[in-house]
Amino acid sequence: MTTDESIISYAVKVNSGSGVLVSALSPAFSYVLTAHHVIGDPIVVNRNGQELNIIGVPYRHPDYDCSIIKVEYQSDISQHIWRGELDAGSRISYVGYPRSNVGSDRPYKIYTGTSNDQAHQLIVCNLDNSPSQESIEGMSGGGVYCIRGGHPFLWGIEARMDDEDADARYGRIRCHSMECFDQIIEANQLAKMAPFYMRCFSNLKSDIFHFNAANPGNVEKLRLKLGQLAEWLIDQNMPAPHDLMVRYKRELLLGDKEPDSTVLDRDLWVAYLEFAVVCSILDAVDVIDEAYLESLDRRRRFMYSCSDDNWLWKxxxxxxxxxxxxxxxxxxxxxxxQENAADLPGAEDIQDVLDDIASSPNFRAMTRIDSAHGDIVKTYSFAHLKGLRNKLVLDKHREYGRSSSGQQLAIFKEYYDRAIKEGS
Incomplete structure (x- = not known):
């Protein structure tokens, strides 16, 4: 799916205007974000020509022209939201359903442009070729997107053209930031805007520990056992992905260049569930709760990158x-x-990085690498979960195949424990 196809797939028509579908932490409904002034009585929301059932009354912001409408649950939404700022001049895309396109085989329209300014929860953008107000009538409530890493991120909802003088309304649109919609949700105690799978790890348990071994049967009992452990941890009220996201935020992300929105990636949370299972095995715990996380935080951490670059570069x-x-x-x-990731960094890899850090003026100003702090650094372990899987499960599938289910888990524990300790 192209970037344009992705943003079009979440665009809806709301009465005389437009709107954007986003997911909520609920299996019962999804949200439509829109400008309040386009909502009619009755409320009619159409997606790809199909009318969606409306749930309850819309929720309106007390100070701004924006509203949230609950609609029947849409299972195919994987909308990403950008809550940060953008530099002036950043490229944006704006999508909606102009009246001029009604009845055509292409009822939507996409404009491109640049961000101009953002203040007081209002965003102003300049559209390419300066379209007139008549050209975008019907697009009020449409989504404004920024593109990061080739993926579209919803940044704002358009409400009107920016100029007060009707004769000057060419190409400048005024939008409400996602913060305005977060405020509606908070004021009305609604479910947060986030992918549904963030509600509970039970939505992800079928995706963990897929072992593509040369003889899959050799590790099938191990995979089932690990799945049972995951299910047990979830049943014991393991914190939900959304709760962990709020707890750790960017501490889950590898490097300053990783987009904030990566914390919503499904693959991150599938991997975190695997990490939790591994930790429960290594520490012989059967409940992951706040107390366990407190004890774990200074001992063992999980970090994720959405890049398939070699992880040793980081x-x-x-x-x-x-x-x-x-x-x-x-x-x-x-x-x-990175599917072919090395399991552990080599000693030379670590030393090269330590030498590089020690040579920087910033580091020398804080502490020397041969100080007590530097000695602590040398005790740390680093490992890649896919690399561990490749070396300690896939490469040893025959050893697992010769063992019972309980023995397989003991072999798994011994190998992982040894590897992580040897990584220091």
């Missing part, structure tokens, strides 16, 4: 994170899309 970021987050002998388990 050892410097990992070491810096470890210095901030871990006590001596702590470990960071990494995951990323």
């Amino acid at each position: 050892l410097s970021d990992l070491i810096k994170s470890a210095r901030d987050m871990l006590d001596a002998n702590g470990a960071i388990l990494v995951n990323s899309p």
